[in-house]
Amino acid sequence: MATIKDVADATGLSRSTVSRVINRHPYVAKEKKLLVEEAMKQLGYTPNSLAQRLRKRKTETIAVIVPRIANPFFSQLVESMEMVAGEHNFQLVVCQTNNNKQRELKYLNLIKTKQVDGIILTSIDNDWEVIKEYTNYGPIIFCNEYDENAGVPTVKLDQFKGGYIGTTHLIERGYTKVACCCGFFNSSLTDDRIHGYRTALKERGLPFRDEWCRTNAFSIDDGKRILRDLMHLEEPPDAVFTGSDEVAAGMIKEAKQLGVVIPEEFGVLGFDDQPIAELMEPGITTIHQPVKEIGKKAMEIMLSYDSKPLNEIVELPLHLVVRGST
Amino acid sequence: MATIKDVADATGLSRSTVSRVINRHPYVAKEKKLLVEEAMKQLGYTPNSLAQRLRKRKTETIAVIVPRIANPFFSQLVESMEMVAGEHNFQLVVCQTNNNKQRELKYLNLIKTKQVDGIILTSIDNDWEVIKEYTNYGPIIFCNEYDENAGVPTVKLDQFKGGYIGTTHLIERGYTKVACCCGFFNSSLTDDRIHGYRTALKERGLPFRDEWCRTNAFSIDDGKRILRDLMHLEEPPDAVFTGSDEVAAGMIKEAKQLGVVIPEEFGVLGFDDQPIAELMEPGITTIHQPVKEIGKKAMEIMLSYDSKPLNEIVELPLHLVVRGST
DNA sequence: GAAGGATATGAAATCGATTTCAAGTGATCA
DNA sequence: TGATCACTTGAAATCGATTTCATATCCTTC
Numbered sequence: 131m132a133t134i135k136d137v138a139d140a141t142g143l144s145r146s147t148v149s150r151v152i153n154r155h156p157y158v159a160k161e162k163k164l165l166v167e168e169a170m171k172q173l174g175y176t177p178n179s180l181a182q183r184l185r186k187r188k189t190e191t192i193a194v195i196v197p198r199i200a201n202p203f204f205s206q207l208v209e210s211m212e213m214v215a216g217e218h219n220f221q222l223v224v225c226q227t228n229n230n231k232q233r234e235l236k237y238l239n240l241i242k243t244k245q246v247d248g249i250i251l252t253s254i255d256n257d258w259e260v261i262k263e264y265t266n267y268g269p270i271i272f273c274n275e276y277d278e279n280a281g282v283p284t285v286k287l288d289q290f291k292g293g294y295i296g297t298t299h300l301i302e303r304g305y306t307k308v309a310c311c312c313g314f315f316n317s318s319l320t321d322d323r324i325h326g327y328r329t330a331l332k333e334r335g336l337p338f339r340d341e342w343c344r345t346n347a348f349s350i351d352d353g354k355r356i357l358r359d360l361m362h363l364e365e366p367p368d369a370v371f372t373g374s375d376e377v378a379a380g381m382i383k384e385a386k387q388l389g390v391v392i393p394e395e396f397g398v399l400g401f402d403d404q405p406i407a408e409l410m411e412p413g414i415t416t417i418h419q420p421v422k423e424i425g426k427k428a429m430e431i432m433l434s435y436d437s438k439p440l441n442e443i444v445e446l447p448l449h450l451v452v453r454g455s456t
Numbered sequence: 457m458a459t460i461k462d463v464a465d466a467t468g469l470s471r472s473t474v475s476r477v478i479n480r481h482p483y484v485a486k487e488k489k490l491l492v493e494e495a496m497k498q499l500g501y502t503p504n505s506l507a508q509r510l511r512k513r514k515t516e517t518i519a520v521i522v523p524r525i526a527n528p529f530f531s532q533l534v535e536s537m538e539m540v541a542g543e544h545n546f547q548l549v550v551c552q553t554n555n556n557k558q559r560e561l562k563y564l565n566l567i568k569t570k571q572v573d574g575i576i577l578t579s580i581d582n583d584w585e586v587i588k589e590y591t592n593y594g595p596i597i598f599c600n601e602y603d604e605n606a607g608v609p610t611v612k613l614d615q616f617k618g619g620y621i622g623t624t625h626l627i628e629r630g631y632t633k634v635a636c637c638c639g640f641f642n643s644s645l646t647d648d649r650i651h652g653y654r655t656a657l658k659e660r661g662l663p664f665r666d667e668w669c670r671t672n673a674f675s676i677d678d679g680k681r682i683l684r685d686l687m688h689l690e691e692p693p694d695a696v697f698t699g700s701d702e703v704a705a706g707m708i709k710e711a712k713q714l715g716v717v718i719p720e721e722f723g724v725l726g727f728d729d730q731p732i733a734e735l736m737e738p739g740i741t742t743i744h745q746p747v748k749e750i751g752k753k754a755m756e757i758m759l760s761y762d763s764k765p766l767n768e769i770v771e772l773p774l775h776l777v778v779r780g781s782t
Numbered sequence: 783g784a785a786g787g788a789t790a791t792g793a794a795a796t797c798g799a800t801t802t803c804a805a806g807t808g809a810t811c812a
Numbered sequence: 813t814g815a816t817c818a819c820t821t822g823a824a825a826t827c828g829a830t831t832t833c834a835t836a837t838c839c840t841t842c
Binding site for chain 1: 457502503504505506507509510515517524525526528531532534535538539542547548549550551552559565566568569570571593676702705709731732734735736737
C-alpha cells in the first residue's frame with residue numbers, strides 16, 4: 131500500500147508538500163499540486179486515516195449507545211443519527227448494552243481510549259456519578275433518556291406530559307381502573323411518565339394501585355405476559371397506559387386470545403407511534419414521539435459541539451394520536 | 457491525558473517494558489509488572505487506541521453496509537452482528553446506503569483508508585467489477601444479498617427455494633392468479649426468488665404475467681400502493697407472494713380498506729417472519745428466514761478471516777410458516 | 783533600495799503506541 | 813568452566829500521517 135512517502139518520492143517533493151495538497155492548504159504552486167494529484171492517482175494512494183487521526187487528534191467517529199438496535203424505536207433513532215453523521219463524513223459506531231452496566235462502561239471507555247470523538251447515550255444504566263468521569267475525555271450527550279442533574283446537553287421529550295395526556299385520554303374515554311406498564315425501572319424518563327400518570331389519576335380522583343403499575347416491559351412478549359398477569363389479579367384494571375407500541379401490541383394480541391374485547395372491555399394506549407400502531411387491529415391509540423427529529427437534533431448538537439459545554443436541553447413536542455384501541 | 461511515556465517516567469522504566477505489561481507479554485518481572493499497573497491506575501492511564509492501531513495495523517472495527525437500519529430485517533441483522541463483534545471486542549460501524557451507489561462507494565472506501573478491518577455487505581448497489589477493486593485492501597463478505605460470480609465468503613439463504621415453496625403454497629391453497637412483489641430490482645436475491653416463483657407457476661401450469669410481477673417494494677406504504685395498483689388491473693391477481701412482511705402487512709391493511717377479504721378473496725404471503733407477521737390480523741403466512749443466525753454467522757466468518765480467502769458459501773435453511781393470510 | 787508581506791517548500795519534530803535488536807543476568811548442563 | 817538457554821530490560825526504529833520552524837523567493841510599498 132502506497133504511503134505519503136511514496137508519493138513524495140515519486141514527485142521529488144517533500145512529504146510536507148504532499149500533505150498540503152491532501153489537506154488543501156493554500157500556498158502550494160499549482161503545477162506541483164497537479165503533479166502530486168497525478169502521482170496519487172497513479173499510485174492508487176489514499177491517506178491512512180489512522181495516522182491522520184492520531185496526528186490530528188480526532189476520529190470523526192461518534193458512538194451511540196442503545197439498549198438494543200432491533201427495538202424499532204432505537205433503530206429509527208440510529209437511522210436518523212447516521213444520516214446526519216454521514217452528511218458530515220462522520221462514522222457511527224453502534225453499541226448495544228442490553229441494559230448491562232458493565233457493557234455500558236465498556237462502551238463509555240471508547241472515549242477514554244480516543245476511539246471516538248463523542249458519545250450519545252440513548253439509555254442510562256450506570257449512576258451519573260460513574261458516567262460523569264468520562265465527560266473529562268470528550269462530549270457525552272443524552273438523547274431520549276436523561277438525567278436532569280447531569281448538566282450535559284440533552285435532547286428529550288416531555289415525558290411527564292406524555293404520561294399525563296395519555297392517562298387523561300384513557301380516563302376521558304371512561305376507563306376508571308387504569309394500569310401502567312412502562313420501561314426501565316431506574317430511569318428519569320420512566321419516573322416522569324409515571325409521575326404524569328399518577329398526576330392524571332389524582333386530578334380525576336382515581337385510585338393508584340401498586341399492583342397495576344409495572345416496569346421493565348419492552349417487547350411484544352412482555353406485553354403478552356403482563357396483560358395475562360393483570361387479568362388474573364383479584365381486581366383487574368380496565369385499561370393500561372404502556373411505554374411502547376410493542377408492549378401495547380403484545381397486550382392487544384393477548385387480550386384477543388383471552389377473549390377480552392378491545393376497546394370495549396379494555397383500553398390500551400401505546401407510546402412512540404410506530405408503524406405497528408397503525409397496522410394493528412384495532413389501531414393503537416398512542417403518544418407520537420418525533421423519533422427522527424430527536425435523533426437528528428442530538429447528532430447536530432454533537433457535531434457542533436466545540437468544546438464549549440453549552441449544556442442546552444432541547445425538548446421536542448409529543449402529542450396524542452387516537453386510534454381504535456381506546 | 458497520560459501517555460505511555462508518563463507511565464514509564466513515573467516508574468523509572470522504559471516505554472518498552474510498560475508496553476509489555478499492557479500487552480501481557482511474558483518476560484516481565486512480577487514486581488515491575490505490579491509497579492507499572494499501580495502507576496497506570498494512579499495516572500488514570502489508558503492506551504490510546506489510535507496509536508495502537510496504527511502500529512499494530514488493525515482497527516478491530518468492522519463496517520456493515522445496509523440500505524436502511526430502520527428496516528426491521530436489517531436492524532435484526534445488525535443486532536446479531538453487533539453481539540458477536542462486541543464479544544470479541546470489535547466495534548461495528550453502521551453505514552446506510554439508501555441504495556445509493558455513491559454512498560456505497562464512500563463506505564467501501566473505509567477499508568481502503570484503513571478505517572476498518574473488514575466490510576460486510578448486506579445489499580449490493582454497484583456492479584461487482586467496481587466493488588472487486590476494494591477486496592485488495594481487506595476482507596469483504598456478503599450477508600443476505602449475494603453475487604455468485606464474486607467468489608467472496610457469503611452467508612445466504614436459498615432464495616430460489618423461498619420463492620418456490622411460497623408460491624407453491626399459494627397454489628396449493630387454491631389461488632390461481634398469483635402475483636409477485638419483491639425488493640431490489642437488480643439483485644441476485646430478487647432474481648432467485650422470482651425464478652423460484654416462476655418455476656412453481658410453470659410446474660403447476662399457471663400463467664406468468666408481467667403486470668403481476670413488481671419489484672422495488674420495501675415498506676408498508678409500498679405494499680399499500682402496489683395492492684391498490686394490482687386491484688385496479690383489468691385482470692387482478694387473487695394472491696401475492698411478497699418480498700417482506702412489511703410489504704405484506706401494508707397489502708393486508710389496504711385490502712381491508714378496499715373491502716377485499718383475506719384470505720378468502722385474496723391471499724398474501726410475506727417473507728422474513730418478522731414479529732409483525734404474528735401480530736397482524738390475520739397473521740401473515742410467511743417464509744421464515746433465520747435472520748439472527750445469518751448475521752451471527754457472517755460476523756463469525758469475518759472475525760476468523762485470516763487473510764486466507766476460503767470463499768465459503770454458507771446457506772442456511774428457510775421454511776414456510778402458515779398463518780391466516782393464505 | 784530596504785523593509786515587510788505573501789507565497790512556496792522542506793527538514794525535522796511530533797502524535798502515542800509497538801517492535802526489533804542488542805545486551806545483561808542467572809541458572810543449567812556437558 | 814564455559815556454553816547454552818531462559819528470562820529481563822531499554823534504546824532506537826517504526827507505523828504514516830501533520831505541524832512547526834526555518835528558509836528562500838518574489839512582490840509591494842515607502
